Amino acid sequence: MHSMRVLLLDKNHPLITEQLSGKNFILEEDFTSSYDEVCRKIENYDGVIIRSRIPLDRNFLQKAKNLKFIARVGAGMENIDIPVADKLGIKLINSPEGNRDSVAEHVVGMLLILMNRLFIASQEVKNGIWLREENRGDELLGKTVGLIGYGNMGKATAKRLSGFGCKVIFYDILRDLSDEFAEQVSLEELKEKAEVLSLHIPLTDETHYLINDNFISEMKNDFYFINTARGKNVETKSLVGALKSGKVKGACLDVLEYEKSSFENLETENEDLKYLLESEKAIVTPHIAGWTVQSKEKLAQVIVDKIIAQFG
Numbered sequence: 001m002h003s004m005r006v007l008l009l010d011k012n013h014p015l016i017t018e019q020l021s022g023k024n025f026i027l028e029e030d031f032t033s034s035y036d037e038v039c040r041k042i043e044n045y046d047g048v049i050i051r052s053r054i055p056l057d058r059n060f061l062q063k064a065k066n067l068k069f070i071a072r073v074g075a076g077m078e079n080i081d082i083p084v085a086d087k088l089g090i091k092l093i094n095s096p097e098g099n100r101d102s103v104a105e106h107v108v109g110m111l112l113i114l115m116n117r118l119f120i121a122s123q124e125v126k127n128g129i130w131l132r133e134e135n136r137g138d139e140l141l142g143k144t145v146g147l148i149g150y151g152n153m154g155k156a157t158a159k160r161l162s163g164f165g166c167k168v169i170f171y172d173i174l175r176d177l178s179d180e181f182a183e184q185v186s187l188e189e190l191k192e193k194a195e196v197l198s199l200h201i202p203l204t205d206e207t208h209y210l211i212n213d214n215f216i217s218e219m220k221n222d223f224y225f226i227n228t229a230r231g232k233n234v235e236t237k238s239l240v241g242a243l244k245s246g247k248v249k250g251a252c253l254d255v256l257e258y259e260k261s262s263f264e265n266l267e268t269e270n271e272d273l274k275y276l277l278e279s280e281k282a283i284v285t286p287h288i289a290g291w292t293v294q295s296k297e298k299l300a301q302v303i304v305d306k307i308i309a310q311f312g
Contacts (some may be wrong), residue, residue: 095299095302149175149199193221236273243282
């Protein structure tokens with residue numbers, strides 16, 4: 001069999017190039033060509049390794065006449081036309097195992113900062129303001145945390161939260177996923193019991209704007225909200241309305257509805273975003289929950305191992 005030619009479209013950990021080259025894959029890096037330029041040459045490759053820079057849509061995949069696999073360094077696959085890839089027999093590989101620990105720690109970190117007013121209190125003291133009663137915190141101990149989605153990220157998050165004495169419940173479209181860290185419940189029961197809500201789901205037609213006015217109104221308790229999944233899982237104006245009314249006590253957002261599809265920056269400015277960026281009730285980070293020093297290496301290693309297992 002000929003050596004497989006693989007195109008790398010995004011910068012990743014160098015171990016990908018080192019290890020695959022050692023297994024006789026021929027690798028070419030191209031981090032700058034436009035979508036059209038890549039389309040013109042993609043038929044020359046057996047595999048492609050991506051993050052989020054270029055969408056692999058129907059047009060792209062139909063031009064990729066010799067493509068055997070697409071490897072996404074990360075979890076989300078929404079920038080790939082999955083039905084077309086399946087139809088063309090292209091193997092899809094991703095690596096959610098690689099950054100699940102990073103995401104779980106980010107969830108807990110943001111939640112503790114929000115509930116204990118750490119940013120606010122620290123900033124006040126640095127500005128010469130010493131307020132104790134006004135910065136009284138809220139404990140995680142004893143809270144019921146509801147997760148939506150119980151794959152790699154959800155499980156890793158439940159494991160961390162169980163150490164804080166939380167009761168963790170979750171809803172997932174797959175059945176029989178309960179384990180020592182969390183109990184599977186119906187979506188109705190989750191809305192009935194959760195005091196903290198965290199999303200761990202892909203972006204699909206079914207999960208687009210899952211969190212909207214209707215969903216929020218069906219939550220029995222006022223609650224804290226965390227999103228490290230995808231920005232478009234949440235209708236921002238609904239979240240902002242709920243923050244203003246107090247239904248949502250506070251929001252930890254690592255992803256925003258207004259991100260570019262490549263996640264490189266924000267592409268919209270509006271009043272809802274302005275509110276989130278200025279509100280004491282919201283913590284916003286730039287899509288970095290899965291973005292630790294360790295996860296960069298782990299994501300790459302998982303991808304390499306899966307490619308070699310299938311095609312090495």
